[in-house]
Amino acid sequence: MSEIxxxxxxxxxxxxxxxxxxxxxxxxxxxxxxxxxxxGPDGAGKTTTLRLLAGLLQISExxxxxxxxxxxxxxxxxxxxxxxxxxxxxxxxxxxxxENLQFFSEIYNVDRTEVAERFERLLRFxxxxxxxxxxxxxxxGGMKKKLALACTLIHEPKILLLDEPTTGVDPVSRREFxxxxxDLNLAGTTIVVSTPYMDEADRCARxxxxxxxxxxxxxxxxxxxxxLPGDLLELQPEDWRxxxxxxxxxxxxxxxxxxxxxxxxxxxxxxxxxPELKQALEDQGLGFRSLRSAPPRMEEAFISLINRLESEEGx
Amino acid sequence: xxxxxIRAVMRKEIQHIVRDRxxxxxxxxxxxxxxxxxxxxxxxxxxxxPIAVLDQNRTKISRAFVQQITAGDDLDLYAQVGxxxxxxxxxxxxxxxxxxxxxxxxxxxxxxxxxxxxxxxxDGTEPESGNFAVxxxxxxxxxxxxxxxxxxxQALGIPEEALLPIDLRVRAWYNPGLEPRVDMIPGLIxxxxxxxxxxxxxxxxxxxxxxxxxxxxxxxxxxxxxxIGKMIPYxxxxxxxxxxxxxLAMLWFDIPFNGNxxxxxLLSVFFLFSILSMGIIIGVFMRTQAAAMAVSFxxxxxxxxxxxxxxxxxxxxPEIMRMEAIFLPGTHYAVITRGLFLTAVGMDVLWPYAxxxxxxxxxxxxxxxxxxxxxxx
Numbered sequence: 001m002s003e004i005x006x007x008x009x010x011x012x013x014x015x016x017x018x019x020x021x022x023x024x025x026x027x028x029x030x031x032x033x034x035x036x037x038x039x040g041p042d043g044a045g046k047t048t049t050l051r052l053l054a055g056l057l058q059i060s061e062x063x064x065x066x067x068x069x070x071x072x073x074x075x076x077x078x079x080x081x082x083x084x085x086x087x088x089x090x091x092x093x094x095x096x097x098x099e100n101l102q103f104f105s106e107i108y109n110v111d112r113t114e115v116a117e118r119f120e121r122l123l124r125f126x127x128x129x130x131x132x133x134x135x136x137x138x139x140x141g142g143m144k145k146k147l148a149l150a151c152t153l154i155h156e157p158k159i160l161l162l163d164e165p166t167t168g169v170d171p172v173s174r175r176e177f178x179x180x181x182x183d184l185n186l187a188g189t190t191i192v193v194s195t196p197y198m199d200e201a202d203r204c205a206r207x208x209x210x211x212x213x214x215x216x217x218x219x220x221x222x223x224x225x226x227x228l229p230g231d232l233l234e235l236q237p238e239d240w241r242x243x244x245x246x247x248x249x250x251x252x253x254x255x256x257x258x259x260x261x262x263x264x265x266x267x268x269x270x271x272x273x274x275p276e277l278k279q280a281l282e283d284q285g286l287g288f289r290s291l292r293s294a295p296p297r298m299e300e301a302f303i304s305l306i307n308r309l310e311s312e313e314g315x
Numbered sequence: 316x317x318x319x320x321i322r323a324v325m326r327k328e329i330q331h332i333v334r335d336r337x338x339x340x341x342x343x344x345x346x347x348x349x350x351x352x353x354x355x356x357x358x359x360x361x362x363x364x365p366i367a368v369l370d371q372n373r374t375k376i377s378r379a380f381v382q383q384i385t386a387g388d389d390l391d392l393y394a395q396v397g398x399x400x401x402x403x404x405x406x407x408x409x410x411x412x413x414x415x416x417x418x419x420x421x422x423x424x425x426x427x428x429x430x431x432x433x434x435x436x437x438d439g440t441e442p443e444s445g446n447f448a449v450x451x452x453x454x455x456x457x458x459x460x461x462x463x464x465x466x467x468x469q470a471l472g473i474p475e476e477a478l479l480p481i482d483l484r485v486r487a488w489y490n491p492g493l494e495p496r497v498d499m500i501p502g503l504i505x506x507x508x509x510x511x512x513x514x515x516x517x518x519x520x521x522x523x524x525x526x527x528x529x530x531x532x533x534x535x536x537x538x539x540x541x542x543i544g545k546m547i548p549y550x551x552x553x554x555x556x557x558x559x560x561x562x563l564a565m566l567w568f569d570i571p572f573n574g575n576x577x578x579x580x581l582l583s584v585f586f587l588f589s590i591l592s593m594g595i596i597i598g599v600f601m602r603t604q605a606a607a608m609a610v611s612f613x614x615x616x617x618x619x620x621x622x623x624x625x626x627x628x629x630x631x632x633p634e635i636m637r638m639e640a641i642f643l644p645g646t647h648y649a650v651i652t653r654g655l656f657l658t659a660v661g662m663d664v665l666w667p668y669a670x671x672x673x674x675x676x677x678x679x680x681x682x683x684x685x686x687x688x689x690x691x692x
Binding site: 051054055056057058075076079080082084086088089090091092094095099102103104106107108109135151 | 317319320322323324326327330331334335525526527529530531532533534535536689690691
């Protein structure tokens with residue numbers, strides 16, 4: 001189907017922990033230069049998937065290849081081509097920023113003549129130049145993540161596997177981190193990143209949603225948003241509790257999601273239901289600041305998908 | 316094998332040891348500290364053991380005997396009692412460790428050369444003190460016969476030897492004073508050098524706990540390179556102890572070092588290699604530092620203490636224990652340290668032990684590398 005050969009390819013990739021299928025028959029095909037997002041609730045199998053791709057875990061069933069090497073037989077050959085950043089990537093706390101980079105450059109056998117230039121570039125890139133003599137234990141959370149990424153990049157890997165790199169990082173650092181990823185991607189690096197944040201999923205070229213170890217959907221963010229059945233109405237009522245009670249019982253309303261003080265109402269057709277809803281609210285004397293039709297975001301699509309899966313499972 | 320990778324791991328590990336105060340303390344201070352504590356705790360000479368006397372004879376001779384028994388620093392007369400019940404009360408309360416009961420016919424028997432009708436009771440719950448009391452009462456009896464009785468015996472025309480049938484004179488070579496610390500301290504060195512091994516086990520478990528090991532597993536570094544690079548810095552710090560401890564033993568405890576010092580250093584490197592390999596094995600198998608700590612005590616310190624022949628002769632152990640002792644580096648090193656401190660033997664005697672140390676080191680490192688997988692789960 002694809003003209004270029006996939007850089008990451010899995011067929012029926014499965015990992016069992018005792019009886020539990022942590023990753024269940026995963027078929028992935030990621031093109032060179034792609035920025036691919038893995039999303040899914042906690043415990044869905046995102047970390048296990050990334051560990052399998054990094055050669056850290058033995059495959060139970062199925063097969064896969066990364067950078068042209070077989071995951072089962074050539075796990076060690078994959079390692080020089082991959083940069084893997086674990087969720088709790090931990091640096092050597094007693095070592096300084098530069099010493100950490102130095103260490104990883106040596107165990108990845110980076111050419112000595114290139115080391116100085118790469119350090120400088122990566123430090124600048126991660127905004128750590130002025131902190132290069134600081135011990136890793138004294139860096140802030142965001143700086144630690146950026147140093148971790150710099151260490152992961154020291155051997156200029158073709159493929160980056162990042163496991164929730166921005167979890168627990170402040171919004172400003174998160175934005176900076178994603179800008180770095182975008183630059184890397186632009187320079188041709190294939191990136192697979194897992195994230196629990198839906199706004200981050202929107203930054204990926206393609207997104208795979210993992211649920212209970214299975215790849216439920218794998219498409220562009222736009223297409224996934226289109227998966228939302230019906231249309232989205234955004235309502236800002238004065239009393240959201242009363243409004244929610246009323247709206248849930250109205251005809252044509254498929255789902256109501258609460259976001260702080262506003263309600264996201266998924267209806268079969270915005271065109272028909274918006275005036276009906278407005279009328280119903282006015283009849284009941286419930287005031288509201290705004291009611292408008294809105295394009296669905298990843299978050300609504302994601303929650304709607306998960307709800308559908310859970311109710312299917314319940315049957 | 317990549318020398319560059321080994322050097323990188325070594326440098327990182329040295330930076331860790333030097334900058335982490337806990338680790339630095341454990342590898343540089345703890346061994347000497349424990350050696351000092353144990354040397355004092357285990358080799359204190361017993362003195363002033365309290366005893367009670369029940370003198371049923373009450374003559375000049377029996378009083379002279381009691382005085383002779385308690386004349387020195389070794390045995391103190393706690394009380395003269397009137398009945399055996401009093402002795403029991405004192406023993407139970409721990410006020411005395413031993414009691415002497417002199418028979419009513421004590422002086423008669425002595426004068427008629429029928430022997431010494433007396434009984435010694437010791438507290439069997441504390442056999443060390445009891446045996447000490449018995450030994451020293453024996454020595455005092457000899458002296459009593461020689462000194463207090465000599466006049467009477469000469470008057471009766473009896474030669475002294477009649478009461479002392481065998482005159483045994485023991486001469487202890489290599490430790491003329493038979494001081495326990497002279498043979499104990501060289502043995503203890505092998506035990507306290509278990510601390511660098513504990514440190515290396517903890518360092519490996521620490522990397523696993525903190526996720527840095529995961530990061531090493533996704534790198535192309537070889538398994539053996541990683542383990543060797545981790546071990547070598549601990550050999551260095553172990554050697555700092557090896558140089559320091561004999562000096563301490565000589566200056567502080569007046570223990571001779573009669574052997575060849577360079578040979579001692581060389582064999583100590585072999586020992587550190589094998590004991591650190593045990594630490595590496597523990598670090599490879601244990602998932603947490605707590606587990607590594609517990610298992611190190613179980614596999615390195617307890618056997619190092621009880622099975623390596625420092626305190627209990629290996630020859631006296633059941634066969635299965637002797638088998639285990641052979642696999643403990645400390646067993647061979649204890650022979651080496653005692654040999655070099657006390658008897659000044661050379662490689663002609665020590666080579667089998669050196670071979671065992673190197674052999675065990677290779678065996679343990681091999682097992683560790685074999686079971687250390689660059690995979691999780």
